[in-house]
Amino acid sequence: MKNKRLLAAILAVCCTASALTACSNSSTSSTATDSSASEASSAEASSEATSEASSEAASGLMSNEEIIKKAASEGMVGNWGLGNEYEIQALLSKYGQPTDYVTMDFTMDQIDKDSITLASAMTYNELGLIKNSYDGGYSYGDEIGIIDMNDEGVAMLEDMLFCTKAFAEANPNTVKAFTSASMKGWVYACEHPDEAEEIVFKYGSSVSADHQKYMAGEVAKLVTTDTKGNSVPAANVGQMDDEAIQQTLDLAKKYIKIDDATAAAKLQELTLDDIRSKDYLTYDGGAVEKSDVKIQLKWLPQSQFMGYYVALDKGYYTEAGLNVEIVSGGGDVSETVAVNNGTVDFGVTWVSNLINANAGGMDLLEVAQVYQRSGLVLCYKKSMFTAQ
C-alpha cells in the first residue's frame, strides 16, 4: 500500500516538474498560425505525379510554394542534419524562409504523428516506408505528396565513389580497375534490379526483403536519370555532369556553415578540379598497383549500394585483378574519415560531404558519380495541405 503511495508521489513530482518547464516556456512561444483557405495556384507538379497534380489543384491541394511556406512558418520541416540538410536549406531559402529544421530520427514517426508536416525522405528509402504497406511501412499510399529537389532546382548530387588524391596518384590502375568494375556492377544492377536486390540481401541486409526490392527499383531510377529527367545511357553510368556537380558545389558554398575561418576560406576557394577527376572512369587493362582494396559504404548494407555488391558477386572485381572487401557504414566514423586516414581505400558518400571534408583539410577526390540526380524529397500528407 505504502509502496504505491510513494510511487504515486514520485510520479506526481515528475509530472509537475515537467509541466512547470513546459508552462514557463510556452508563454514565450508564438501562437500557432492557422493559415486560411488559400486558392491553390497550379501546383508545381513533380515529374512522377504530373497527371495527378492537375486534378489535385482543383481539389484544393496547395502549391509547393504554399506548402513549404506554411510548414516552415510553423517550424514543421524535418531533416536528419549531419550534412543531409543543405538541399532543404537551399529550398527554404528559395522561398524566403528561415533555414531551421526539426531533427528527424531514422524513422517516419514524426510525420506519422503530425509533429512535423514536411518530412525529408530519400525516394528509395523513407518515401517507400511511409507509402508502402509491407513490414515496417506506414501504408499511407497516395495520401503522400512529394516535393522533388530536382524539379525545384536545388538538387545536390549524392552517392558517388571517392578515394584520396594521393591514393589515386599512387595507384591509378587500381582506381581505374575498381571504378570501371563497380560501374559494370551498377549497369547490371540497374538492368536487373530484382536480381541485384537478392544479391544485396545475401550479403547482409539492414531492411526487409520487400523494402530492399522497392529500394532497388528506385535507386535504378536515380542512376539512370539525370537532374533534368533525361535518361542516362548505360555507357554513361558513373559519368560526371559538370553542370550538376557545379550546382552542388555552388549550393554547398552557400549552405555549408563552418565556424573555422581557415576551413571556411578553403571552402570558398574549392573548384570542380579540387573535388572530382574524370581520369579514372575507363580502365585500359594496366597491372593494378594494389590488389587488396576495401570500400566503406555510407550506410548499412542495402540496395542503395547494390552496384558494388553485384560487382563483387558477379566477379567483376576478380576479373579486374582486385580482391575487394565491402565495409558497411552507419557508425560515427564517417566514410570520409575512414578513407582519409587509410582505414579503407574507397568510400561512398555524398558530394556535399566530400566538399565539407576537403574544406576541413582532407584531400579527397571523386572518381565516379553513381547517382545522377538527387534522391531527396520532402514528403507530406495531402490532407494537411488541402484548403477547405
Added chain:
Amino acid sequence: MILKKSKSLLNILSTVGLPVLFGALIYILWQTKVLHALFGTDEIILPLPDRIGSIISDNFTNMLPQIASTLIVALGGLVLGSLLGYFIGVAGAVFKKWGMGGLTIVSAFNAIPLVALAPVINNWTRDLSNQVDIRSTVAKIITVTIFCTASMSVNAYRGLTEVKPFSEDLFASYGSGKLKMFLKLRLPNSLPYVFTALRVSVPACVIGAVVSEYFAEQVVGVGRQIRENIVKGQFPTAWAYIAIACAMGILMYVILLIVESIVLKNRRAR
C-alpha cells in the same frame, strides 16, 4: 608556526602546481605534435590547440546561444534531479521499511544508458507541444533529471538515516517528536552528503546535457555541435566545442567546491 606555513605553501604548490604543470606538459606535447606521433594520428583528427583556440575566439559570440542552451538543460536537469532525488531520499528515510528497496529501484533507473534513454524520452515528449524548442528542451531536461536523481537520493537517504546513535537518544530523551528530530537533526546531518552527491552529479549533468542533445529534435547546443562537426569532418570546430564542454564542466565543479567550502566551513572546523 613558520614550519606550519611553509607546509601549507607546499601543500598548495602540490595541489595546484602539479596539475597545472601536467596540463602545460600536455599542451606542449600537443602543440609540438609529439602527441600526434604517439597516437599515430594527424592534424585533421587532432588539430593543434592554437587552431582550436582561434576558432573559439573567432566565434565566441556565435557560440553563446549554444552554450546557453546546454547550460539551461544541464542546470535545469541538475536542480530538478537533485530535488527529486532528495525527496526520494526523504521518503525513504520516513518510510524506513521499504526505503532501501525503493532506492534500489531508483538506482536501477540510473543504470539505463543515457544513449538509450534520450531517444525514448524524445518519443514520449513528442505530443507535449507543437513548438519543437519547447518539447525538445523538456525532453533533454527530463533526461538529465533522471541522470542526476539516483546519486542524490542514495546520498540523501544515507545523510538522513546515518545519524550518530547518541544524538538520536538525546533527542528522544528531551521528548522531541519525529518532525523536530527530522528538522533539527536529520536535515542538517544530510548536508555534507548532499555535496557528496553534487560532486558526482554536477559533472554528470553536463555530460547528460551534451549526450541528450545528440538525439534532440532541435539543432542546438554544444553537444549537438560536437556531433554535427565530427560527422561533417570539421574536426577543429568539433574540438572547439569539446573544449567548451570541458570548460563548462570544470567551471561548474569549481563553483560547487567554492560553495561547499563556504557552506560546510563551520562543520569542518568542528
